[in-house]
Amino acid sequence: MIEVFANGRKFSYWTGAKISRSLDHIAASFSLNLVARDPIGNVVKLFPGDSVEIAVDGTTVIKGYVEKFSTSFSAGSHTFSVSGSEISCDIADCCVENPMEWQNKTLDQIISDICGRFGLFFKNEMGVDVGKQHKKFSVDPGVKALETMTKLCKERGIVPCSNGLGQIYLLKPSACPRGPELKQGVNLMSASVDFSINDRYSAYYVYGSGKAKSKVKAVKTDNDVGRYRPLLIVDSNATQKESVKARAYWEYTIRKAKSMGFRCSVHGWSHEGGVWAPGIMCSFSAPDLCVEEPVDLLVSSVEYGWGDGGETTDLVLVSPDVYLPQPETKKKKTVAKSPWDSIKKAVKG
Numbered sequence: 001m002i003e004v005f006a007n008g009r010k011f012s013y014w015t016g017a018k019i020s021r022s023l024d025h026i027a028a029s030f031s032l033n034l035v036a037r038d039p040i041g042n043v044v045k046l047f048p049g050d051s052v053e054i055a056v057d058g059t060t061v062i063k064g065y066v067e068k069f070s071t072s073f074s075a076g077s078h079t080f081s082v083s084g085s086e087i088s089c090d091i092a093d094c095c096v097e098n099p100m101e102w103q104n105k106t107l108d109q110i111i112s113d114i115c116g117r118f119g120l121f122f123k124n125e126m127g128v129d130v131g132k133q134h135k136k137f138s139v140d141p142g143v144k145a146l147e148t149m150t151k152l153c154k155e156r157g158i159v160p161c162s163n164g165l166g167q168i169y170l171l172k173p174s175a176c177p178r179g180p181e182l183k184q185g186v187n188l189m190s191a192s193v194d195f196s197i198n199d200r201y202s203a204y205y206v207y208g209s210g211k212a213k214s215k216v217k218a219v220k221t222d223n224d225v226g227r228y229r230p231l232l233i234v235d236s237n238a239t240q241k242e243s244v245k246a247r248a249y250w251e252y253t254i255r256k257a258k259s260m261g262f263r264c265s266v267h268g269w270s271h272e273g274g275v276w277a278p279g280i281m282c283s284f285s286a287p288d289l290c291v292e293e294p295v296d297l298l299v300s301s302v303e304y305g306w307g308d309g310g311e312t313t314d315l316v317l318v319s320p321d322v323y324l325p326q327p328e329t330k331k332k333k334t335v336a337k338s339p340w341d342s343i344k345k346a347v348k349g
Helices: 089-093 107-117 145-154 241-258 339-348
Strands: 002-006 009-011 014-022 025-035 051-056 059-073 078-086 101-105 134-138 159-162 167-171 190-195 203-207 217-221 230-234 260-267 281-286 291-307 310-318
Touching: 025 059, 025 089, 025 159, 059 089, 089 145, 101 107, 107 134, 107 145, 107 167, 145 159, 203 241, 217 241, 230 241, 241 260, 260 281
Parallel strands: 203 230
Antiparallel strands: 002 009, 002 051, 014 025, 014 291, 025 078, 051 059, 059 078, 101 134, 159 167, 190 260, 203 217, 260 310, 281 291, 291 310
């Protein structure tokens, strides 16, 4: 049973509901359809800005705000629909105010400070490695809070996430918890896959800085692309061979990962380990989609649905390499010449 609590009342007369969560969006979203009058004839009233809690079988799955409502009637019906977002939505929509600079703070300390300004709770409950302190980290005026958090996290391959209740945590897609096996003929109601070659190239050439003869360069070929499709990338900050080599491999890897995406539907909103959620790794096999052998895929988004067919969950599955961080560009270190060298040279004439 789906129940919505708002304005001191409980609304339970639903004809349909959808709740979406994604690694690519810090706030879950929801849409609900309901009858416009309850059994005692009172008009259902939910307005933009109202705080709501949505519960499934007695467990709260989302805390959010109503952002839009619409109602209509005809000779034989009177319908009401409402949609909104999780309470973490303001982080995505709003900017960071003063202070916009942090000194000697770690990634999680900065994110905790930002979340606190919006009344949100942050905890690195998965123990993700956040690296060293930032000696100085500043934000330009007008930059959204989520952009700031994403900038901090992206370079370390971390994704800031929310649990549906407005609690922010960190996720490392390359080290996600395991979920159940998804297998055709066992627990998949339906499934589909998209393959694309639009953003893939036969070879990735990366050039660093320096003069023509001394300029560092690297190449990574993609044997899956049969025709001549070269891509040339100039990284003016790269001065070392290992940097351009890593960049070429990253371009190849992430474009290959993004070239395929899977979607599937399963019964219910939960599996044996809990409620379906973004950020779990599942073994996936579906011979009808040319996936004979099981492959590990990351659940990047989920959509809980409820209607005539009961409770269902739609999953979007991607390669974990989609979230692979761009390698850090390393500049060649220059050793300062000793002043004695020039003095000796001058003395010797």
